Amino acid sequence: MPEIGASMPVRGTQLQIDGSTKDVGAVDPTALESLLNLQMESGSVAGLEQDGILVYKDPAKDLDLQIGDTLDATFTNGTRKTLTVAGIYDDASIAGNWLISLDTLDAAVNSARRLLRPRPAGRQRVAERRAGRADTLTTKFPQLKIQDQAQYLDEAEGQVDQLLVMITVLLAFVFVIAMLGIAITLALSVYERTREIGLMRAVGMTRRQARRMIRGESLIVTLFGGLVGVVLGSAIGIALSKAVPKTVINTISFPFGQMGTYVVATAVVGLLAAIYPARKAARMNVLAAISTT
Numbered sequence: 001m002p003e004i005g006a007s008m009p010v011r012g013t014q015l016q017i018d019g020s021t022k023d024v025g026a027v028d029p030t031a032l033e034s035l036l037n038l039q040m041e042s043g044s045v046a047g048l049e050q051d052g053i054l055v056y057k058d059p060a061k062d063l064d065l066q067i068g069d070t071l072d073a074t075f076t077n078g079t080r081k082t083l084t085v086a087g088i089y090d091d092a093s094i095a096g097n098w099l100i101s102l103d104t105l106d107a108a109v110n111s112a113r114r115l116l117r118p119r120p121a122g123r124q125r126v127a128e129r130r131a132g133r134a135d136t137l138t139t140k141f142p143q144l145k146i147q148d149q150a151q152y153l154d155e156a157e158g159q160v161d162q163l164l165v166m167i168t169v170l171l172a173f174v175f176v177i178a179m180l181g182i183a184i185t186l187a188l189s190v191y192e193r194t195r196e197i198g199l200m201r202a203v204g205m206t207r208r209q210a211r212r213m214i215r216g217e218s219l220i221v222t223l224f225g226g227l228v229g230v231v232l233g234s235a236i237g238i239a240l241s242k243a244v245p246k247t248v249i250n251t252i253s254f255p256f257g258q259m260g261t262y263v264v265a266t267a268v269v270g271l272l273a274a275i276y277p278a279r280k281a282a283r284m285n286v287l288a289a290i291s292t293t
Contacts, residue, residue: 006034011105015098016074018063024053024098026105038089043067047086048101055085056092079108175265178225179273186218186277190284197281198289207282214278215271222270226263234259 008031015024029048032038038045041057048054053073055065065071069085083100147155190197197210205213234254241249 006031008032008035009102011102013105013109014076017071017098022059022098023096024100025096026100026102027095029101032099036094037091038087038095039091041088041090043085043087045087047084048099048104050086051081051083051104052086052101053083054087054089054095054099056095056097057088057090058092059097060085060088075105075108077109081108171262175269178222178266179269182218182221182270182273183276185221186214186274187280189217190214190277190281194284194289194292197284198286198292201284201286202290210282210284211278214281215274218270218274218277219267222266222273223263226266229266230259230263 008028011026013024013026015022027048029045032048033045038054043054045054053071055063059065065085065088067085067087071083071085072080073083074080081104083104089095197205201210238252241252
């Protein structure tokens, strides 16, 4: 197609390396350099031509691999090959952790084509590139999915958004469970302090003040829990972000608006949880409460 300036078929397989199964991608070395920037730390993509293998820096560090080291690899059909480390790269966001050449894969085992990575020719508009050709291709090949870079990113972000929706739903359940727990705890507290509350009512505490006291206790508990949760959650989030490669997460930001909303939500939960215990304390019979042992 004249609209495509460069393309590269991508295949996938699994190899047994160092006693464990690795997901390995197979690419065309020549096209790879023009389509992806792996940010090579050492070696070169050209080394893939001679039964070479490119390794992401993390597994390379774990296995103490250097340029020129050899790996005994077993393919899915039992074929064994000795692969030479041709390069170590720094960006695994698209390429994964291990890469070999298509020729190396074809010489060992047949593997179905999984994905075609094209690069458009020139600076034509996306709509113009896709017009006509895309409709024809998808008609002939219904399983074909054509995406530009923006669409690919939107799809990836959509998967993350689905995960966030699930987490938000679970968080809503946590609020409900917390509200029930706080209500039960306050109710038990009121029951255990029946004589104390009766004495305070006897010396002048009004029903309104009794309700305010219970609501205040509930707010202290919920706000303390909410603030501790925000601090611990932020710390854990930072730790997890540091553990993820920079090619996946390269910026840490805090959604202060959302965090503030959750803290306010904990206060609302505290007020709702205190409704029944506060009414129970306020409507307590003073004489009966004082005589309680």
